[in-house]
Amino acid sequence: MIEAYYHQNISVAIIAERLKRSRQPIYNVINFLKQGHSAINYYKRYKENKRRCGRRKISLPKKEQEYVKEKVSLGWTPDVIIGRAEQPISCSMRTLYRRFEDGYFDRTTLPMKGIRKPNGHNERRGKQAFKRHISERDKDYPLFKDEFGYIEGDTIVGAHHKSAVITLVERLSKAIITLKPEGRKASDIETTLTQWFQSIPRNLFKSFTFDNGKEFSNWKSLSNQHDVSIYFADPGTPSQRGLNEQSNGLL
Numbered sequence: 534m535i536e537a538y539y540h541q542n543i544s545v546a547i548i549a550e551r552l553k554r555s556r557q558p559i560y561n562v563i564n565f566l567k568q569g570h571s572a573i574n575y576y577k578r579y580k581e582n583k584r585r586c587g588r589r590k591i592s593l594p595k596k597e598q599e600y601v602k603e604k605v606s607l608g609w610t611p612d613v614i615i616g617r618a619e620q621p622i623s624c625s626m627r628t629l630y631r632r633f634e635d636g637y638f639d640r641t642t643l644p645m646k647g648i649r650k651p652n653g654h655n656e657r658r659g660k661q662a663f664k665r666h667i668s669e670r671d672k673d674y675p676l677f678k679d680e681f682g683y684i685e686g687d688t689i690v691g692a693h694h695k696s697a698v699i700t701l702v703e704r705l706s707k708a709i710i711t712l713k714p715e716g717r718k719a720s721d722i723e724t725t726l727t728q729w730f731q732s733i734p735r736n737l738f739k740s741f742t743f744d745n746g747k748e749f750s751n752w753k754s755l756s757n758q759h760d761v762s763i764y765f766a767d768p769g770t771p772s773q774r775g776l777n778e779q780s781n782g783l784l
Contacts, residue, residue: 535562536572590635591624598638601629605642608783612775626772644782664752664765667773670740673762681705682739685777688748689784690717697748699725702780703738709780723751730759742766742774 538548545563549556565575593601600620604613611629615622622629633640670677677683683704688697699712699722714725740762743749752763766773 535559536566539563539566590637591628591632593623593632597622601638602642605638608644610644610779610782612772613779616775664745665763667742667764667766670742670762670764674740677704677740679705680739682737684738684741685774686741686743686749687774687777687781688717688722688746689781697722698784700777700781700784701741702777704776707776707780709784711784717748719748719751722748723755726755727758730755730761736760740764742777744771744774 534552535548538551539562545556545559548559552559562572562575565578566572597620601611601614601622611626611633614620615626615629624632632638633643674680674683681703684701685704686699686701688699690697694717697714697717699714701710701712702708703710710729712725712729714721738761742764743752743766745765745768749763749765752765755761756763771778
């Protein structure tokens with residue numbers, strides 16, 4: 534459009550008004566046209582310049598590459614590699630996942646083959662009406678990362694979705710506890726957890742953090758009866774219970 538107006542000797546002010554654009558980019562195009570080029574040439578130059586924009590992909594040092602490959606071969610995920618911080622890695626957890634996705638590392642070597650839900654995925658499961666959010670745990674127990682007694686929990690569904698196993702992992706000791714309920718209903722989960730609570734010292738564990746599955750919808754009675762705090766992570770955010778998700782994968 535700018536090229537057509539330019540050949541009709543229409544002023545920049547009128548072109549800007551008709552196209553509802555500021556004058557400067559129109560001046561840029563016209564100055565380029567005055568040099569004997571066309572609008573197509575301008576567009577190609579723009580695309581070439583755009584291709585060179587943006588952050589360049591991070592290239593990890595050889596020592597870090599070898600460390601990542603070694604730990605992945607042992608069953609570690611990028612979440613664990615970054616979270617354990619045994620070896621400094623020059624990128625974030627999400628960036629490390631991207632390096633597997635773009636072929637920098639072999640994604641098939643990951644425990645879950647690098648399969649994740651896409652960004653922007655809308656989780657439709659486990660929308661309970663009222664629950665205690667995981668952010669409240671940080672306020673109630675500011676030292677939960679350094680003290681014993683904080684559990685992350687989930688369920689692993691069996692064949693044909695007819696059975697389940699409750700998995701609990703203690704954050705500090707990394708101890709994994711598995712419980713076998715009669716079924717998958719909330720009442721089955723509540724009964725099994727109640728029996729387990731009765732077999733351990735009272736107040737041995739301070740808090741439990743579950744995902745948003747409906748099988749944990751009877752959390753209020755569990756919390757009141759056994760004097761424990763129960764929290765829930767955000768829907769579709771397994772990284773908030775990364776230790777539990779990793780232990781589930783190992784199981």
